[in-house]
Amino acid sequence: MAATTKNILIFGATGLIGTHITNSILANKDKFGRIAIFTSPNTIWTKSDEIDQLKAQGAEIIAGEITSEAAVNEAYNGIDTVVSCVGRPVIHTQLQLIQLADKHPDVKRFFPSEYGTDIEYWPSSANEAPHQQKLKVRALLKNVKDLTYTYVVTGPYGDADGALYLGAKPPADEAEGTFDVKRKRAVLLGDGKGKISLTTMRDVGKFVVAAILHPKAVANKAIHVNSFTSTPEEITAEYERQTGEKWERAYTSLEKLNQIEAEKGGSVTLRRIWTEGGTLYEKRDNHLVGLEDGVDDLQAAVKQAIEVQKAT
Known part of the structure; x- marks a missing residue:
């Protein structure tokens, strides 16, 4: 039976997509118990206003380095679901997060930082340079013993922030x-x-929350959703x-x-x-999470x- 979610721990909560996912989870805090954010001491210092806003919305802030096994293990205490929103440059840090989560007695569900192109869509996808770190994450999750996982695949972001698809390039x-x-x-x-x-970033947040709330429908699979x-x-x-x-x-x-x-x-x-x-997937899975x-x-x-x- 697919594990349900009560207490959530978020990694990468103040990043580009993490901000939207975290805000959406906090907007639905009445459906959960604890909502904790794991972030570095440096982020607490450099993004103090954002951290204060997250606290005001009900988030619990846990300071630590993502590469510290001891800090991550301690943060996992009492947590049943991990939502990773880490950016592409640090995708590889999820390998240790997953290994520790699989061994931890409390953690039951893991949502890796997928939000984007399906990295296993075509046979040639395995050779695409941007996919390599995410492919390692998927390979590891296929061999976990005690974790349920879900890949929330959204396609490119339909926004204009920075260099996103609807934005202006120099x-x-x-x-x-x-x-x-x-x-x-x-x-x-x-x-x-x-x-x-395309999926707008605010919709990415909605889809992650919807996936969390539909555990059986999304257990151990990639769901293809879009706006x-x-x-x-x-x-x-x-x-x-x-x-x-x-x-x-x-x-x-x-x-x-x-x-x-x-x-x-x-x-x-x-x-x-x-x-x-x-x-262009054969079908989209919005209906699986009630967001058609x-x-x-x-x-x-x-x-x-x-x-x-x-x-x-």
């Missing part, structure tokens, strides 16, 4: 894809007609509709994108995977992206 990098509100210019990847499934599916051309048309102006359009072919990837790698590899159709409705659509995502871009 002109020098716009060939990687851009939706620039201030310049009224879009550079569409591929032919602009290829579908891509909406669209095309670059449809996204640009929505930007034009909401800004009331015609946008300049340019295109980066898949061949050109491959050339840029060969030079830069990193996030360009992910954009190439998305452009090839790497988020109540998530953002294209209109809501673009509205939020415009607000973010205008504020920067």
Whole structure:
């Protein structure tokens, strides 16, 4: 029987996606017992305002280094569910977190930091550079003895923060894809007609909470969830509709994108995977966690992206 959740411990709570996931969990604190956040002493110092806000929302703050076996083991006491939101540069730290959780008598569920592209979607996925650390995490979880796990796969974030999919790239990098509100210019990847499934970061938080609350439906599997599916051309048309102006359009072919990837790698590899159709799963699993409705659509995502871009 799938383990249920009462007490949650969150890693990476103040990061880009961790902030949204943590806020969503805290917004549903009436459904849980303890909600604890494990963070470094340095973060408590450098992000003191954020930490104070989390405390005010009812979070318990546990200070420690994520690489310290003793600190993590102590933090696991009384915790039945671990939610990891750690960023890509430190994905590998989850290996020890999982090993310790599997041995700890209290911990029963583990949600690794997946939120993004399905790293086992195609046979070639095993060779993609950005997937390597997450693949090691999945390999370890497949061999745990006493943990239930769930991979919440959301596809790329449908937001404009930083370099996210609905954001504006600097002109020098716009060939990687851009939706620039201030310049009224879009550079569409591929032919602009290829579908891509996106999830806003606030919806990622909703999906994680929903997965926590539906233990049987999500036990030991990857769930493919998203806010909406669209095309670059449809996204640009929505930007034009909401800004009331015609946008300049340019295109980066898949061949050109491959050339840029060969030079830069990193996030360009992910954009190439998305452009090839790497988020178009046979079906989405929103219904498994009761969120077929109540998530953002294209209109809501673009509205939020415009607000973010205008504020920067």
